[in-house]
Amino acid sequence: MSKRQPPGGQAPVVQRVRIRYAKRGPLRFTSHRDFARALERAIHRANLPIAYSQGFTPHPKISFSSAAPTGVASEAEYLELGLRVAMEPEKLREALDAALSPGLDVVEVVETNTTDSLAERLTASHWRIELPGVSPDALNAAVKAFLERTEILVERLTKQGRRTFDTRAAVVNLAPAAGPTGLTGSPCAILDLVVRQVTPSVRPDDVLSGLRVAADLEPTAPARVTRLAQGTLTPQGEIVDPLALDRPR
Amino acid sequence: MRGESVFPQLEQLLPLVSKPIQYVGGELGATVKEWDSATVRWALMYPDAYEVGLPNQGVQILYEVLNEREGVLAERTYAVWPDLEKLMRANGVPQFTVDSHRAVGDFDLLGVSFATELGYTNLLTALDLAGIALMARERGDDDPIVVAGGHAAFNPEPIADFIDAAVLGDGEEAVLEITDIVAAFRKEGSPGGREELLLRLARTESVYVPRFYDVDYLPDGRIQRVVPNRAGVPFRVHKRTTMDLDAWPYPKKPLVPLAETVHERYAVEIFRGCTRGCRFCQAGMITRPVRERSITTVGEMVKQGLEFSGFQEVGLLSLSSADHSEIGDICKGLADQYDGTNVSLSLPSTRVDAFNIDLAQELSRNGRRTGLTFAPEGGSERIRRVINKMVSEEDLIRTVVTAYTNGWRQVKLYFMCGLPTETDDDVLQIARLAHEVIKSGREATGSREVRCTVSIGGFVPKPHTPFQWAPMERPEVIDARLKLLKQAINADRSLGKAIGLRYHDGEPSLIEGLLARGDRRVGAVILEVWRQGGRFDGWSEHFSYRRWVDACAATGVDLDWYTTREREEAEVLPWDHLDSGLDKEWLWKDWQDALTEYEQDDCRWTPCFDCGVCPSMDTHIQIGPTGRKLLPLTVVST
Numbered sequence: 001m002s003k004r005q006p007p008g009g010q011a012p013v014v015q016r017v018r019i020r021y022a023k024r025g026p027l028r029f030t031s032h033r034d035f036a037r038a039l040e041r042a043i044h045r046a047n048l049p050i051a052y053s054q055g056f057t058p059h060p061k062i063s064f065s066s067a068a069p070t071g072v073a074s075e076a077e078y079l080e081l082g083l084r085v086a087m088e089p090e091k092l093r094e095a096l097d098a099a100l101s102p103g104l105d106v107v108e109v110v111e112t113n114t115t116d117s118l119a120e121r122l123t124a125s126h127w128r129i130e131l132p133g134v135s136p137d138a139l140n141a142a143v144k145a146f147l148e149r150t151e152i153l154v155e156r157l158t159k160q161g162r163r164t165f166d167t168r169a170a171v172v173n174l175a176p177a178a179g180p181t182g183l184t185g186s187p188c189a190i191l192d193l194v195v196r197q198v199t200p201s202v203r204p205d206d207v208l209s210g211l212r213v214a215a216d217l218e219p220t221a222p223a224r225v226t227r228l229a230q231g232t233l234t235p236q237g238e239i240v241d242p243l244a245l246d247r248p249r
Numbered sequence: 250m251r252g253e254s255v256f257p258q259l260e261q262l263l264p265l266v267s268k269p270i271q272y273v274g275g276e277l278g279a280t281v282k283e284w285d286s287a288t289v290r291w292a293l294m295y296p297d298a299y300e301v302g303l304p305n306q307g308v309q310i311l312y313e314v315l316n317e318r319e320g321v322l323a324e325r326t327y328a329v330w331p332d333l334e335k336l337m338r339a340n341g342v343p344q345f346t347v348d349s350h351r352a353v354g355d356f357d358l359l360g361v362s363f364a365t366e367l368g369y370t371n372l373l374t375a376l377d378l379a380g381i382a383l384m385a386r387e388r389g390d391d392d393p394i395v396v397a398g399g400h401a402a403f404n405p406e407p408i409a410d411f412i413d414a415a416v417l418g419d420g421e422e423a424v425l426e427i428t429d430i431v432a433a434f435r436k437e438g439s440p441g442g443r444e445e446l447l448l449r450l451a452r453t454e455s456v457y458v459p460r461f462y463d464v465d466y467l468p469d470g471r472i473q474r475v476v477p478n479r480a481g482v483p484f485r486v487h488k489r490t491t492m493d494l495d496a497w498p499y500p501k502k503p504l505v506p507l508a509e510t511v512h513e514r515y516a517v518e519i520f521r522g523c524t525r526g527c528r529f530c531q532a533g534m535i536t537r538p539v540r541e542r543s544i545t546t547v548g549e550m551v552k553q554g555l556e557f558s559g560f561q562e563v564g565l566l567s568l569s570s571a572d573h574s575e576i577g578d579i580c581k582g583l584a585d586q587y588d589g590t591n592v593s594l595s596l597p598s599t600r601v602d603a604f605n606i607d608l609a610q611e612l613s614r615n616g617r618r619t620g621l622t623f624a625p626e627g628g629s630e631r632i633r634r635v636i637n638k639m640v641s642e643e644d645l646i647r648t649v650v651t652a653y654t655n656g657w658r659q660v661k662l663y664f665m666c667g668l669p670t671e672t673d674d675d676v677l678q679i680a681r682l683a684h685e686v687i688k689s690g691r692e693a694t695g696s697r698e699v700r701c702t703v704s705i706g707g708f709v710p711k712p713h714t715p716f717q718w719a720p721m722e723r724p725e726v727i728d729a730r731l732k733l734l735k736q737a738i739n740a741d742r743s744l745g746k747a748i749g750l751r752y753h754d755g756e757p758s759l760i761e762g763l764l765a766r767g768d769r770r771v772g773a774v775i776l777e778v779w780r781q782g783g784r785f786d787g788w789s790e791h792f793s794y795r796r797w798v799d800a801c802a803a804t805g806v807d808l809d810w811y812t813t814r815e816r817e818e819a820e821v822l823p824w825d826h827l828d829s830g831l832d833k834e835w836l837w838k839d840w841q842d843a844l845t846e847y848e849q850d851d852c853r854w855t856p857c858f859d860c861g862v863c864p865s866m867d868t869h870i871q872i873g874p875t876g877r878k879l880l881p882l883t884v885v886s887t
Binding site for chain 2: 027029031033041044045052058071099101221222
């Protein structure tokens with residue numbers, strides 16, 4: 001049998017761009033896999049000069065950073081593309097945004113020449129959590145009970161099976177936020193949350209589990225969660241925009 | 250308010266179900282129209298999960314054809330999984346469309362496309378969730394008209410109680426005609442209500458309205474006759490045939506989902522119909538004559554479809570794609586146009602012959618050569634004569650070996666089990682054939698890497714085929730034969746190691762057989778199965794043979810009588826009043842030819858053998874060659 005060689009000659013990467021995108025409204029139910037497929041198609045529709053890996057099954061040069069869970073909206077998701085022809089970042093943003101469904105929105109594109117990975121810069125996330133049917137008093141009490149503890153063990157089903165882990169230590173900030181109503185217009189309590197990126201990752205639903213453990217807090221309907229920001233956590237507890245270092249000054 | 254979105258209520262449930270994205274809509278290519286902009290509103294359903302239903306060509310074509318019309322609105326709905334069904338019931342959320350999340354009960358028409366009979370229970374779930382009475386007779390003037398289509402609609406008798414109407418054959422012109430009738434009726438102020446509207450549809454002679462036909466039975470249970478019970482309703486209802494596929498180049502804007510689906514590609518039908526004459530194949534019988542789409546239209550559709558969708562794969566669909574009169578030029582032309590891009594081309598449904606290897610080679614110029622599928626369907630030369638699948642053993646082995654020597658390592662061979670007149674030996678021949686294939690493959694390539702997968706499907710006799718009279722084999726006989734086959738394949742350990750065997754047990758086929766050739770009395774079984782929790786019967790993890798057997802017992806329906814019983818020539822079949830164009834006498838003759846192992850050639854290359862379709866439907870064979878070529882394109886350079 002003749003051994004077939006993979007076709008060579010895929011053009012090299014000449015430009016790397018970093019992209020911030022948002023997952024909004026009903027499209028927050030897009031899973032990461034779904035988004036990855038949609039992005040690849042959008043790149044083809046927009047006719048972007050994406051670079052490919054070599055081999056029998058060339059893959060487009062796309063690297064994702066940690067994605068928000070399915071069902072969680074986000075204003076701050078990040079990825080990096082390798083291009084075989086350089087493009088003006090704003091043009092790329094417009095073209096890609098137009099090719100993606102409304103609700104999957106490209107917020108910002110910057111060219112990068114730095115060598116550190118995007119993932120290294122994403123050490124913390126800022127979340128906003130709407131809790132339907134929870135009164136401000138109940139929320140205040142639950143937050144207080146949560147913060148008084150040094151460790152709160154919760155369980156979650158992961159790919160490795162049921163795991164028990166601490167949800168308290170990774171929480172940098174947890175506070176009731178201002179705002180009388182949620183996005184749906186009905187009264188609900190709102191939480192502001194900053195969590196460090198740790199392994200296993202502590203997600204908003206884990207913190208909600210923690211509030212249930214610490215204070216029996218139980219919303220009447222599923223919480224509605226949005227990631228507002230992602231970036232590098234400073235010792236002062238602030239989150240630095242991960243694209244700040246790449247952005248032209 | 251009619252047409253209002255139920256998304257706010259649905260949204261509360263989505264975090265609690267698996268793969269919520271399938272219920273959200275927002276696909277590229279989807280059309281959302283204002284409710285009030287339309288006078289006729291269709292909900293189109295594929296009665297299976299979104300991941301299976303979304304790529305369906307029929308629904309996509311009708312969706313686009315209807316939405317292109319001003320004053321007409323079409324939205325899609327799919328079967329919801331049991332986790333969401335439960336939540337919808339608990340929270341009072343109705344069956345909804347994915348486009349604008351409108352309640353299905355608000356639409357004028359609900360069109361349901363049945364590719365297989367196993368979707369019948371899902372129809373009942375959708376009707377029930379929509380708040381539409383399961384029994385068509387109990388529906389009011391404000392309820393949607395429920396119209397069945399798709400191949401299973403050629404015998405809709407088992408669901409006759411649940412549907413208001415059925416359309417046989419190609420849908421693109423039929424839906425527009427129905428739309429016009431509904432629009433005119435509404436404009437007149439809906440005189441005479443639902444009954445009158447159904448009468449107007451029935452009088453077209455191409456819309457079947459079951460309630461306007463009475464079925465009388467003989468004492469022994471066979472049908473005595475089926476007669477219209479209203480003036481002006483035709484004795485027979487005729488199928489629709491769309492001629493000139495170049496005039497209907499759909500889908501132009503293929504739906505591109507966010508959710509993962511079974512086919513992620515731009516599919517273009519390169520022709521409809523097939524006259525190869527395989528006697529088990531309902532599709533080949535009911536879609537005659539062959540109508541080709543021209544090479545230039547195919548090229549144009551592929552170009553636009555890829556640009557619109559961003560898909561990286563093209564499927565050239567038909568019942569036997571290599572039979573297109575210009576398939577060589579189509580494949581070469583497309584391969585040239587997309588050379589150097591990462592677009593891949595595929596040609597499903599091909600015959601067993603070496604020409605196909607050339608085509609496949611052309612289509613996989615830059616890609617991997619991991620698998621090729623051939624369908625000899627029958628294991629012995631004898632059984633292949635019975636089913637009229639004219640492939641000699643020599644051809645088969647030569648073809649497969651050519652594939653191996655051209656770099657394919659894996660070949661899949663598809664067969665059926667339970668065919669009429671089949672014996673153990675016919676099935677055991679599959680093992681011998683597979684052994685021969687591996688032996689010859691190893692010799693020709695000098696390598697032991699060649700593999701083949703033998704995939705076995707259960708034969709189900711279908712209406713409007715020469716096998717419509719045939720008895721089905723009992724599941725335990727099928728299962729025993731497959732066991733023998735497995736032993737025979739593994740009897741030679743060295744060869745057996747290179748052969749994979751995939752099959753299903755015989756029970757689901759028997760139920761498919763009941764639904765395929767059933768009459769109106771089978772409706773009670775479907776209803777009972779559904780009441781006992783039957784859902785998604787096409788999925789092995791949801792299908793329960795026990796549930797169907799129990800439902801037959803509970804409703805007094807004799808499963809054997811409908812499935813393993815051979816019918817006689819004079820018997821009135823439940824679908825005799827539905828006209829596929831095939832002459833029943835010709836079908837009987839072809840059944841007799843099967844029993845005497847006499848082969849029938851293809852009318853594209855030999856004189857007409859009078860199957861009856863062209864003269865009775867006023868259609869004719871439309872094939873090339875046109876002599877045109879695909880011109881080089883300036884291709885998008887991704």
